[in-house]
Amino acid sequence: MENLLVSLLNGVIYGLLLFMVSAGLTLIFGMMGVLNFAHASFYMLGAYFAYALQGSLGFWGALVASPILVGLVGVVVEKYFLRRVHHHGHAHELLLTFGLSFIIAELVKLFFGNFPVDYRIPASMDFALFRLGASNYPAYRILMGTVAVVMFVLVYLLLTRTRVGIVVRSAIYKPRMAEALGHNVPLVFMGVFGVGAALAGLAGAVAGAFYTTNPNMALELGVMVFVVVVVGGLGSMGGAMLASLLIGVMTSLSVGVDYSLADALAWVGAGDWAQGVGGLLTLKLSSVAATIPFALMLLVLMVRPSGLMGDKN
Amino acid sequence: MKSSTWFALALGVGLLVALPALTTPSLLNASIQMLIAALFACAFNVLCGQGGMLSFGHAAYFGVGTFATVHAMNAFNGAGLVPTPLMPLAGAAAGLLVGIFAGWFATKRTGTYFAMITLALAELLHALAPHLKGVFGGEAGISTMRMPAWGFTFGSSTEVYYLTLAWVLLSLGLLYLYTLTPVGRLTLGLRENTHRLRFLGYDVHRLNVTVFAISAMFAGVAGGLQALNTESANYVLLEGHVSAAVVLNSYIGGVSVFLGPALGASLMTFFGYAVSDLTRSWLLYQGILFVLVMMFMPTGLTGFFRWIRVNRKAHGLTALLPLLVAGVLAGALLSAGTVFTVEMLQRFFSQDYRSMAALHPGTGWAPIALFGRDWLPTSVSTWAVPLGLCAAGGALVYLVQRMWQALVERSEEMQAPSNAAAAAQGDAP
Numbered sequence: 140m141e142n143l144l145v146s147l148l149n150g151v152i153y154g155l156l157l158f159m160v161s162a163g164l165t166l167i168f169g170m171m172g173v174l175n176f177a178h179a180s181f182y183m184l185g186a187y188f189a190y191a192l193q194g195s196l197g198f199w200g201a202l203v204a205s206p207i208l209v210g211l212v213g214v215v216v217e218k219y220f221l222r223r224v225h226h227h228g229h230a231h232e233l234l235l236t237f238g239l240s241f242i243i244a245e246l247v248k249l250f251f252g253n254f255p256v257d258y259r260i261p262a263s264m265d266f267a268l269f270r271l272g273a274s275n276y277p278a279y280r281i282l283m284g285t286v287a288v289v290m291f292v293l294v295y296l297l298l299t300r301t302r303v304g305i306v307v308r309s310a311i312y313k314p315r316m317a318e319a320l321g322h323n324v325p326l327v328f329m330g331v332f333g334v335g336a337a338l339a340g341l342a343g344a345v346a347g348a349f350y351t352t353n354p355n356m357a358l359e360l361g362v363m364v365f366v367v368v369v370v371g372g373l374g375s376m377g378g379a380m381l382a383s384l385l386i387g388v389m390t391s392l393s394v395g396v397d398y399s400l401a402d403a404l405a406w407v408g409a410g411d412w413a414q415g416v417g418g419l420l421t422l423k424l425s426s427v428a429a430t431i432p433f434a435l436m437l438l439v440l441m442v443r444p445s446g447l448m449g450d451k452n
Numbered sequence: 453m454k455s456s457t458w459f460a461l462a463l464g465v466g467l468l469v470a471l472p473a474l475t476t477p478s479l480l481n482a483s484i485q486m487l488i489a490a491l492f493a494c495a496f497n498v499l500c501g502q503g504g505m506l507s508f509g510h511a512a513y514f515g516v517g518t519f520a521t522v523h524a525m526n527a528f529n530g531a532g533l534v535p536t537p538l539m540p541l542a543g544a545a546a547g548l549l550v551g552i553f554a555g556w557f558a559t560k561r562t563g564t565y566f567a568m569i570t571l572a573l574a575e576l577l578h579a580l581a582p583h584l585k586g587v588f589g590g591e592a593g594i595s596t597m598r599m600p601a602w603g604f605t606f607g608s609s610t611e612v613y614y615l616t617l618a619w620v621l622l623s624l625g626l627l628y629l630y631t632l633t634p635v636g637r638l639t640l641g642l643r644e645n646t647h648r649l650r651f652l653g654y655d656v657h658r659l660n661v662t663v664f665a666i667s668a669m670f671a672g673v674a675g676g677l678q679a680l681n682t683e684s685a686n687y688v689l690l691e692g693h694v695s696a697a698v699v700l701n702s703y704i705g706g707v708s709v710f711l712g713p714a715l716g717a718s719l720m721t722f723f724g725y726a727v728s729d730l731t732r733s734w735l736l737y738q739g740i741l742f743v744l745v746m747m748f749m750p751t752g753l754t755g756f757f758r759w760i761r762v763n764r765k766a767h768g769l770t771a772l773l774p775l776l777v778a779g780v781l782a783g784a785l786l787s788a789g790t791v792f793t794v795e796m797l798q799r800f801f802s803q804d805y806r807s808m809a810a811l812h813p814g815t816g817w818a819p820i821a822l823f824g825r826d827w828l829p830t831s832v833s834t835w836a837v838p839l840g841l842c843a844a845g846g847a848l849v850y851l852v853q854r855m856w857q858a859l860v861e862r863s864e865e866m867q868a869p870s871n872a873a874a875a876a877q878g879d880a881p
Contacts (some may be wrong), residue, residue: 153847174564196635220747228752235705237508238743241696249794250801304699358692362575365568373565379698422583433576437557438571 141271146267146391148271150245154387155287155336159342159361160378161367162291169374170331172229173221176236178339179361180243185209185340186347186356187247190258198261198348206341213336217329248354255353261334284343290338326369366432370439372449381447386432393428468617472610482725486718487613487620488677493702493713494627495670500708502644503663505559506567511694513668513688516550516577517543517675519588522685525596535601540619540676547672550666555664559657561644574695581687593686596679606680616677623673628710630666638661654877665880694733698744706752706753715753733794740790752824767859775859779852785845789838796823796838800829 140326164178188205196204216239224231260279267275294395298304309317309328318324347356368388371378424431439447468487472480496510517540524542528534532539558569581588589593598606606612630636638659641649650656679685698717705716720738729733749756763772799805799820809816817825827834 168564174568187847195825205770219737220743222748223747230504231507231746231750233567234699235743238739238746241700241738241739242743245733245739248799249733250738250802339814362572363663364570369561369565369568369572370797384875423823426583427581434570436569436572440557 143392145271145276146395147388148276149280150286150321150388151384152387153288153391154384155284156342156346157285157360157363157387158380158383159290160339161364161371161383162294162376163338164364165371165374165376165379167332167335168368169308171221171328172371173232173236174229174333176361177216177237177240178335179364180211180240181213181336181339182343182346182358183247183354183359184212184243185343186258186352187251187256187343188340189283189344189347190251190256190352191318193258198264202344204342205344206337209340210333211317211341212335214329214333216336217332221332222318223324240361244354244357251347251354253354255351256353258347260348279349280414281406283349286341286345290341294334295416299368317410318394363432366436368446370432370436370446374448375446375448376446378446386435388437389431392426393431396424398411399423465621468621472613477609480613482611482722484609484616484677484681485725487616487720488674488681489698489717489721490714490741491620491623491677491702492671492674493698493705493717494624494711495667496698497702497707497710498630498639498714499667501661501665501713502639502643503667504637505562505660505664506699507570507571507667507695508567508699510667510671510698511637511690511692512554512577512704513547513551513671513696514675514678514698515685515689517547517672518679518685518689519594519674519675520546520672521679522594522596522683523587524596525598525679525683528598535666536599536606536613536680537604538604539680540673543674543676543679544669545672547675548669551665551668551672553663555661555668559660559664565657571692574690574692578687578690579690581690587831588687591687593684593688598680598683612681615680619677621675623670624711624714627670631710635659635662636803641876645813655879678704697738700738704710704742704745704752706754706756708751709754709758712752712754719753731795733798733800736760737791749844767863769878771860775852775855778855782845782848782852785841785848789841792822792838792841796820796827796829796834 159184159196160179163181164175167173167175169180185205188208189201190330192201192204207272216236220235220239221232224235264279264282266278269276296304298307306317306322307330309320310322314324317327342354350356363386367379369383370379370386464472464877472482474739474771489761492510492514496507499505499507499510501719506585521539524534525536525539558566558573582590598612600606604611604615606615610650632637638654642656642659642663646656649659675689697720701720702718703711703715704720705714707714724734731737746750751758751786760772769840799822805820812818819828821827830853
């Protein structure tokens with residue numbers, strides 16, 4: 140029971156982290172129609188900037204400075220790269236961000252080496268917050284979840300309760316009309332792109348210390364984030380939230396499940412046959428936990444191609 | 453096709469056939485890699501350039517082809533139904549089957565969704581592969597032997613080269629013929645306007661799956677050739693960087709021309725081979741080149757050649773030549789500056805250099821050997837070199853822009869009086 144609770148909690152926090160990255164991606168997609176392939180690279184940059192800065196600013200200072208830097212990188216990407224190729228169409232923009240993600244990964248390897256760096260949580264945070272049965276629950280995980288939740292509440296309030304939010308939403312809904320009314324829509328786009336990047340950077344700065352910080356982290360998380368947006372429905376914030384939590388909880392729970400398809404078949408009396416066949420049938424669910432989100436994605440594509448909460452297109 | 457195109461093709465094929473007599477064995481091995489990469493890129497281009505479906509996971513079909521061929525090689529031992537030279541057929545079959553399955557899912561959606569689904573499908577296979585030891589051989593991979601068949605031993609790289617060349621030429625020929633078939637024309641329709649195709653009564657999803665499967669099949673052939681070449685297969689083949697490389701290569705070559713991706717892939721593979729001993733940052737250069745192409749030359753290298761041809765007709769070679777020379781010089785200066793900066797940084801931030809500096813504290817930063825000279829990383833003169841190179845390159849770029857504008861203006865002026873004269877002549881009688 141405690142195990143279940145712990146993995147459930149872990150899953151929710153991982154899901155919140157996924158949401159922190161996919162929220163920015165969804166926001167940018169909804170606004171500009173650009174799928175930003177480099178978004179997960181911003182997550183990685185966040186972790187590496189925080190790692191590089193923590194020597195001079197301390198852990199908490201780096202946690203604040205790193206997202207700001209990543210946001211600035213995002214602004215540069217939007218202003219000097221994406222805007223230049225906008226007239227070539229969305230596929231072209233996707234390819235450009237793909238190339239940028241490639242360059243960012245290689246630059247990270249150039250400066251920090253092609254191996255995990257020693258970015259870890261500060262000693263002051265390295266304690267158990269509470270006990271769940273026999274296991275201690277690390278305080279840092281709770282901190283990650285809290286940061287994510289606070290971030291969302293702030294972004295949500297900003298979008299729905301302030302004047303800036305109104306302008307942003309109108310620029311997403313009817314960019315030409317908003318421009319005709321005298322709002323600087325390119326500036327809004329740049330700002331949203333920067334904020335989305337900063338959110339991803341914050342997620343990276345927070346999560347990089349807990350998980351590993353290596354040059355592959357962008358690809359690993361990036362694929363997961365893409366799965367999230369396909370499952371949730373591109374452009375839908377609620378869908379992204381639901382899918383993030385779902386995938387977080389599912390991967391976390393499946394790690395603890397020691398059954399295979401053969402065990403399920405044993406229920407109907409075909410267990411021995413399945414053991415004989417081997418291959419996929421005898422693979423333990425725990426060992427293929429990483430593939431579960433992809434299977435979920437294929438399932439969603441079969442029954443509901445527009446995603447859980449996406450519009451029919 | 454025009455006779456000049458036929459001539460160029462015959463010349464190219466002749467050169468490829470004569471290649472083993474002209475090069476060293478290691479270059480011949482690189483040529484095999486280039487041919488395989490070229491076929492892979494062309495197969496990818498059926499889907500991407502012609503069908504307008506951007507796939508980020510084509511390594512899956514390449515890798516499946518390799519594994520299927522390795523298994524077939526082990527199963528038939530070069531005899532029986534599928535002798536060694538026909539082995540890539542196994543790759544083709546596997547690519548086709550997996551392509552139909554994956555394509556059915558992926559083509560449920562279009563545009564950016566499609567791109568993400570292909571990426572996720574490839575990652576699914578990559579995540580699953582190490583656990584399926586029987587099929588993918590786990591971490592160690594599986595190996596095989598090229599068995600003698602049809603009187604060939606396939607022991608030397610020359611024989612492997614000719615086998616690869618035959619398969620690549622055959623596949624490229626088939627792919628070209630495919631573009632002439634009705635399905636090939638419909639593929640272009642998929643890229644341009646699916647609504648209209650649907651309106652005309654075509655089953656767009658089935659068409660999408662067909663195009664996807666054909667692309668995957670030829671990717672499988674390329675994978676099969678890879679298996680014949682390396683006699684082994686490892687699940688590393690399914691990794692994302694293989695998919696990334698084919699996207700990069702195809703766009704650098706230019707996806708709007710049939711042989712563009714082949715050109716890009718073989719050029720990039722050759723450069724990758726040539727500089728692999730000299731630099732560790734080849735992928736960075738490749739990425740920078742790709743982004744530059746996407747930003748300033750969206751039609752790729754072949755588009756650039758076409759631009760030259762068109763403008764040679766419009767302005768004449770003598771007017772264009774100084775422009776081209778200055779442009780090439782500017783490019784050389786800028787890339788020299790970039791390469792210097794990257795290599796310097798790479799050496800400065802490398803682990804060896806850092807640990808050396810930690811071993812001898814108090815002596816300051818040791819000089820770095822680069823391009824046959826020692827450079828002090830802390831001195832201004834070191835960094836003035838790339839800065840100077842880039843500044844000179846930038847100035848040249850500015851100059852080229854001015855020259856180009858002048859050329860365009862002059863040709864407009866030339867046209868305007870002649871038009872006026874023509875109009876006057878028309879009025880006269």
